[in-house]
Amino acid sequence: MILYHNPASPFVRKVRMLLAETGQTASVDLKSAVGTPTDSGTLPLAENPLGKIPCLVRNDGPALYDSRVICRYLDTQHTGAPLYPGAPRLWDTLVLEATADGIMDAAVLMIYEGRTRPEDRRHAPWVEAQWAKVTRGLDALEGRWMAHLRGPLDMGQLAVAAALGYLDFRHADRDWRSGRPALAAWEEEFRARPSVQSTIPEG
Known part of the structure; x- marks a missing residue:
């Protein structure tokens, strides 16, 4: 493939x-x-x-x-434990993945605004509206999803790790960890996984 x-x-x-x-x-x-x-x-x-x-x-x-x-x-192509578990946990996994994907969508759009628009046509309120989506998603992770994040490995956790890694990569100045100690501690521990270390973003 x-x-x-x-x-x-x-x-x-x-x-x-x-x-x-x-x-x-x-x-x-x-x-x-x-x-x-x-x-x-x-x-x-x-x-x-x-x-x-x-x-x-x-x-x-x-x-x-x-x-x-x-x-x-x-x-579906491997024989180990599935990263999309059976119901009822499946629905939480899918919503967690969707939340992480939404954070990534908004964070990527912020980058495109700066890179693809002429400077005089960039719209700061639109950029901040995207960041507001990110912060609401992060607050939801901190307030609603920590028990799931600390549970058995699933795709929701991998998606969150990708989202947080992207914020560090492209938006480090925004300091997503501030006010979110549980999520920050989880990310620090999860970051040690070989799958995370071997896919650190570059470019």
């Missing part, structure tokens, strides 16, 4: 952490893809008409996208 990727993408990182946790890293060849909403660059448009990564090209079927679809598929 081929995974179109960029090492800076938190959504790609989610997939790569799952591959590492489930022993599937060697089953996927990484193919670099670079682009933005205003310049498709080398993004896999033929495989994903939306022009986004990650995109997984399978040997026996059409390409898969987005990251949640890819992760669900890859979780």
